[in-house]
Amino acid sequence: MRRISTKRLQPGMQLAQPVISADGTILLAKGQTLRASYIDRLRQLGVSSVYVVDPRFPDIDANDFLSERARAQALRTVRDACTSLIAGSVIDMPAVTEIVDMLIDDLSSKPDLLVNVFDIRTYDDYTFAHSVNVCSFAILIGMSFSLNSGMLRELAIGALMHDLGKTCVPLDLLNKPGSLSDEEFAQVQKHTSDGFDILRKQGEIGLLSAHIALQHHERVDGTGYPRALAGSEIHLYARIVAVADVYDALVSDRPYRSRFLPHEAAARLALESETAFDAEVVRKFLRKVAFYPTGTLVRLSTGYMGVVVDINQPMTTRPIVRILYDAQGEDIGDYFELDLSKSSNISIIEVISDETRLA
Numbered sequence: 001m002r003r004i005s006t007k008r009l010q011p012g013m014q015l016a017q018p019v020i021s022a023d024g025t026i027l028l029a030k031g032q033t034l035r036a037s038y039i040d041r042l043r044q045l046g047v048s049s050v051y052v053v054d055p056r057f058p059d060i061d062a063n064d065f066l067s068e069r070a071r072a073q074a075l076r077t078v079r080d081a082c083t084s085l086i087a088g089s090v091i092d093m094p095a096v097t098e099i100v101d102m103l104i105d106d107l108s109s110k111p112d113l114l115v116n117v118f119d120i121r122t123y124d125d126y127t128f129a130h131s132v133n134v135c136s137f138a139i140l141i142g143m144s145f146s147l148n149s150g151m152l153r154e155l156a157i158g159a160l161m162h163d164l165g166k167t168c169v170p171l172d173l174l175n176k177p178g179s180l181s182d183e184e185f186a187q188v189q190k191h192t193s194d195g196f197d198i199l200r201k202q203g204e205i206g207l208l209s210a211h212i213a214l215q216h217h218e219r220v221d222g223t224g225y226p227r228a229l230a231g232s233e234i235h236l237y238a239r240i241v242a243v244a245d246v247y248d249a250l251v252s253d254r255p256y257r258s259r260f261l262p263h264e265a266a267a268r269l270a271l272e273s274e275t276a277f278d279a280e281v282v283r284k285f286l287r288k289v290a291f292y293p294t295g296t297l298v299r300l301s302t303g304y305m306g307v308v309v310d311i312n313q314p315m316t317t318r319p320i321v322r323i324l325y326d327a328q329g330e331d332i333g334d335y336f337e338l339d340l341s342k343s344s345n346i347s348i349i350e351v352i353s354d355e356t357r358l359a
């Protein structure tokens with residue numbers, strides 16, 4: 001399989017990964033053969049890329065880091081929580097706890113798990129899909145800190161619910177392209193204290209989980225909001241969720257910018273560790289991210305181009321690449337694999353996101 005921009009999809013291509021909507025239903029299943037009408041719909045929904053089956057790479061797999069069932073149920077749970085809050089009723093906490101436990105089970109059953117998939121979602125899905133990803137990343141980081149199961153649950157509940165305060169912010173303000181006025185920014189910033197107040201009132205949510213909503217925009221150098229806390233004044237859970245939140249936002253298409261590739265997002269996080277982010281949290285998280293997910297077309301320092309077919313751990317920046325093209329972009333015919341962890345003189349110099357050369 002390989003990742004392909006929806007602009008380049010052709011009828012007859014087959015999906016290698018499902019497309020899941022905001023309410024957790026599967027819009028198009030894995031294995032579905034695409035028709036022209038499906039392709040139009042994907043583009044209308046703002047889905048920027050999908051994974052398709054490619055007979056040249058039958059062995060390349062980029063399974064989502066969550067099971068389909070867990071992801072779909074988590075999406076539904078976050079959506080239901082938002083709907084309940086908007087309707088003035090309470091969050092179904094047993095449902096939240098159930099899904100959080102399912103995510104923890106899902107992720108802890110795969111200790112070597114890497115975040116090894118490109119973002120595939122629509123703009124509309126952003127808030128819900130983002131919450132589920134932030135929760136998953138927070139669990140992965142929490143496991144690296146060897147948090148016990150009670151702590152992981154507290155962390156995961158707060159991470160899943162960290163942006164619920166946004167139900168109090170008008171949608172056009174949240175999606176506004178360009179810069180915000182001081183007044184608008186203040187309104188957006190309030191989602192932290194609003195989120196805290198909402199969660200505190202739920203009774204069944206621990207105070208530390210609620211603090212994640214309050215503190216996830218604080219920065220360790222004291223430049224965050226709402227209280228400009230610094231260093232360990234910010235609870236570890238909130239320092240974890242800050243990193244998870246920013247990474248997922250960076251790798252997502254937003255109405256006002258297109259996404260960063262995983263290695264670019266990782267570089268930005270690394271640059272801001274020690275200043276904005278807790279360096280230890282960033283280090284632990286980046287060990288869990290595949291900078292070049294399988295299916296990525298890359299150019300090597302030799303000029304040759306190929307597709308990432310497997311990730312090496314812990315050398316995630318040096319995956320195994322199947323070489324397809326020479327430096328001139330000519331198909332070399334006799335494909336071979338290069339293990340970059342064993343070829344220290346060769347490195348990846350570019351990710352080719354416009355896959356015209358593969359089409």
Ligand SMILES: [Fe+2]
Pocket residue numbers: 162163191216217
């Ligand atoms: Fe937020």
